[in-house]
Amino acid sequence: MLKVTKSEEPKHNLPCEKFLTPRKLYLPLSQHTGKPSKICVNLQDTVERGQAIAVEDGFISSRLHAPEKAKIIDICEWYHPVLKKAKCIVMEPIEEQEHKFTPREKVNNLDKEALLKIITDNGIVGMGGAAFPTHVKLSPPKKIETLIINGCECEPYLNSDSRLMTEKLDEIFKGVEVICRIIEPKEVIFAVEDNKTEAIKKLHLVFSIKKYKLPNLTLKILKTAYPQGGEKQLIYFLKNRKVPAGGLPLDVGCLVHNVATCFAIYEAVYFDKPLIERLVTFAGDALAQPKNIWVKIGTPIYELFDKGILRFKNEPRKIICGGPMMGIALDNLNYPVLKGTGGFLFLSENYSLGEEGPCIRCGSCVRECPMSLMPTLIDLAARNENWQLAAIYGSADCIECGICSYVCPTRRWLVQSIKQAKIKTPK
Ligand code: SF4
């Protein structure tokens, strides 16, 4: 085990609130890695809560469900944090009360294929940010030796995963059991950073009672550092194995799943509940009170302010979807919560003052990149929309840590254009 060093618990590690029904929901068809979902409803249709409104388009794609009983009122281009604008299903909820999903019977009798089908049908994607379809990740072409459960959440400010571990640890472990039934690893490592003190107390309790049927389960408490939560970094820290350039964790016998994804798998398998809501951190010094809130997928941020759930203390000069390092700057409050959205930051200062300047070839981004990439070259290829060249320079290996943008003296928007390249590169 790595050395345990106690760091400060995030100040807004408060119990979660729930935001029920927004007036409108905006659900982009592109909210996962891979091909956008295909619409399977029509304008003016009334859909039930949890009903599929768009289905997978190919294997690397995901299903999308109605977060509420609602009427489809529009299909249009709408704000999207990564793509800026994207095709979106707009719905008007018509029921205010919370609908409960019925527990599934005989979960223990389900075989691998049945579990995978449930995960596919319920539109589960990785919730740590990349939103890779989970059914694809759980169908590896090679044997997985080590399953790593990622509770690191290393970005400053964000702590929805930490809170989820504090409040829903039993459910997370049941999700991990499901994963183990599908991929049958030899060992499970639960990794968490040492600043998540409340979650760690709960984890020690779970480990002491040995309640779950998991092979060679170990807890690794890592020193808080950035970018510890990247899956390639985690594999290196925990197993001393390097994922090859252009490769995947499965190339070194590992699979990494975020704790929120494990929770979503639990809900899908035990309740047949699709991924229609998630826990989101709202933080930053411009807010009167930072919060962790359960929000329906597709909820535009302005709804939380209009309904008084969130309040500004200062005028926000910078809004970020995600954390300060990997997040994307937003220009208004119309952007919706997506399946991969862990948080929004509202900052009183615009820390990236000024316009971006030209590359002065200082090499800082190249020196500091933890994946040994040349961000400046990928950025140039992406700006020329030469996605193939960006791929040759290794855009797929970028873990989107944001360090290159952070160190760039001319404030080039490197990580944003590399993200674009990753999305646009033909698979
Ligand atoms: S965001 Fe930049 S520094 Fe981080 S891995 Fe990608 S290219 Fe490297």
Ligand code: SF4
């Ligand atoms: S850090 Fe910025 S200025 Fe320096 S090489 Fe990279 S992109 Fe160019």
